[in-house]
Amino acid sequence: MTHIIESYLERTTRDRIIPDKKGYRTCGLDKKADIDIKHCTQCKRCWEPVCKPNSSKTQFYWYDDFPAYGKETKTCPTCLTKNKNN
Secondary structure (H helix, E strand, O other): OOOHHHHHHHHHOHHHEEEOOOOOEEEOHHHHHHHHOEEOOOOOOEEEEEEOOOOOOEEEEEEOOOOOOOOEEOOOHHHHHHHHHO
């Protein structure tokens, strides 16, 4: 018998479920975060682009106290616009 949350995840996020070494299934959002979250060297914050289905603009999440170890360094859109205006 499977847990109700596991059965819900199987139906809704089938493409994100990754088999674990012990036979358990885990959601692959931690792997996705390693790819999507970037670290800005100018403002020293981590940021992530978020595409929402009901919006035509790309929005961003900002993380002030986020560990930047191992994250790709890329200048954030806020710092890019500040540098363009100066």
